[in-house]
Amino acid sequence: MSQTQIKSPQKAPVEGLLAGRAKNLALTGLFMSMAVSMLSMTVVGTSMPIIIADINGNQAAFTWVVTGTMLASAISTPVWGKLADLTSKKVLLQLSLVLFTVGSALAGTAQEPSWLIAFRVLQGLGAGGLGALGQIVLAEIISPRERGKYMGIMGAIMAISTVGGPLLGGTITDTLGWRWNFYVAAPIAIIAIIVLQRTLHLHTEKRKIKIDYIGATFISLGFASLLVWVTLGGTEFDWWSWQSALMVGGGLLLLAAAVFVELRAEEPLIPMTLFKNRTFTMAVIASIAVGLAMFGTSVFLGQYMQLARGKTPTESGLLTIPMMAGVLLASTLVGQIITRTGKWKRYMVSGSVIMLVGLFMMGQLRYDTSFWFVGVAMFVLGSGVGMCMQNLVLVVQNTVNPHQLGVASSAVTFFRTIGGTAGMSAMGALLANLVVEYIKDGLGKLSPEQLVGADTLAGGTIPKIAELPDPIRIVVESAYGHGIGNVFLAASPVAIVAIIAIALLPNIPLSDKSNAERLAEQRASADAAAASVASVAGSRGSWLGRDPIPLQQLRTRGRKSNSTRLCFQGRPELTSTHQIRQRVRIQYVAAARDANGSLRGLRDPESAASE
DSSP, X not given: OOOOOOOOOOOOOOTTOOOHHHHHXXXXXXXXXXXXXXXXXXXXXXXXXXXHHHTTOBHHHHHHHHXXXXXHHHHHHHHHHHHHHHSOHHHHHHHHHHHHHHHHHHHTTOOSHHHHHHHHHHHHHHHHHHHHHHHHHHHHHXXXXXXXXXXXXXXXXXXXXXXXXXXXXXXHHHHTOGGGGGTTTHHHHHHHHHHHHHHOOOOOOOOOOOOOHHHHHHHHHHHHHHHHHHHHBTTTBOSSSHHHHHHHHHHHHHHHHHHHHHHHOSSOSSOGGGGGSHHHHHHHHHHHHHHHHHHHHHHHHHHIIIIISOOOHHHHHHHTHHHHHHHHHHHHHHHHHHHHHOOOHHHHHHHHHHHHHHHHHHTTOOTTOOHHHHHHHHHHHHHHHHHHHHHXXXXXXXXXXXXXXXXXXXXXXXXXXXXXHHHHHHXXXXXXXXXHXXXXXXXXXXXXXXXXXGGGGTTSBOOOGGGSOHHHHHHHHHHHHHXXXXXXXXXXXXXXXXXXXXXXXXXXXXXXXXXXXXXXXHHHHHHHHHHHHHHHHHHHOOGGGSOOOOHHHHHHTTOOTTOOOOOOXXXXXXXXXXXXXXXXXXXXXXXXXXXXSSXXXXXXXXXXXXO
């Protein structure tokens, strides 16, 4: 009785695994694309009060210019992430660069607030892709354990862009005019597109692209309705009014419908099954709090420096250096420690506590607060944010299925942006109400002679501080200083939520394999199993009474949602065609039941048949 000899397939070079110089060149293009989005967003930050005043905007316009960009970025982020799991990540990254650059260039031509908001929304669509795809591609190339040392590079890019951006933006505003701020990143974007095209070579599985348009629509409209309510509530209408009931009720109903659709969609935009993963759920909750602290601080610090302290955009950029210094030093140092030790939880818990202390310190700001205290408060807050922000995405990427890397990473970024957007809208609405109240009280204490020029404050537009008479200027600076301090104080409890969520994260060790390596292993295992079945079925007779099935068809048959694998354990005692058919059928059914997207391995046919 002869035995079947099953030959192991020869190993071939694995597509999509970058190493050495090729990996470094690809990372260069990736980091350049990140620099484009960060620089373009920060270069206009400190100039925004002047921009809004120049196009006759008010506080609501100021908030919506920022909120509209972040809302578009947030809503588009899960779409980019889902597409990254289905098609070429490189093409998507280049497309987001083009979209972002075009939107930025058009924003520089705006003549009124509505046009500026519209073009910033277009810019936000590209920013959503850059933010999500940058993290996804990095995870595709670098393992979670190794990724810590690259956090320093990312922190440096963030710090240089966040500090250098306002400085560059202030200089451009003071010399060439604010419109040129929107054009400054275009050359970098063009270079980044070329570098990515020549260096970034990743494996792309050909899958049918199916976008859950209904779920995406419900999610977009639901969150948009709630954000509009948070932004306009208390100013355009009362918090307790029919408008509030319509927006809140409608938003919640749309989100409930989105959950219903996502549970039944073949390719959900945000798979609800991800929330069964405790790491993912806790990271999402913590990301919302971190997003509020990060985005809210970057926006309202510019207002504080210019409207409460009377500084120019250039001076405002210089005075925010301590914030980015904290982010840079904390992210670099903690990233290096995580790479060397593999320990991450203790540093993230410490970072969330430090973030709470920083927000409380920022809550003490007034228009005459000592600059050394402001600098220390910014440094403390920046350190807390730097220890938490990137590592929340890292721990999620370390635990999710490699086939869901894109959607999981983008979901964390999505909820972080939603938290920041909702936080900024709420903080902006609170600030607008507080400033009006404080200015009214301050003007009531002035004499009639000192009230000369107060009519410039009518209409609610953001004033140009340098053009106000001294008595009125002091009232306005005091109002903004007191109001912004109270806004930070009101936001500090969200850090407590972050502390609790991070403390509940499972302390899972970091993997030493990149996502591309994990996927390559799955493909190799599937090929080996399919080759085993093809060899046995081809030598002992046809499979299930049909002609022998080609290797590729064996490996992918019945593969829905990238999860089915054909596993068979060849046994020399199988001598009859009937026995071979029966064993193959049992193993095929057992493999098809695996819905987790991972290879179960070679299983005993009898145990599979008994299920």
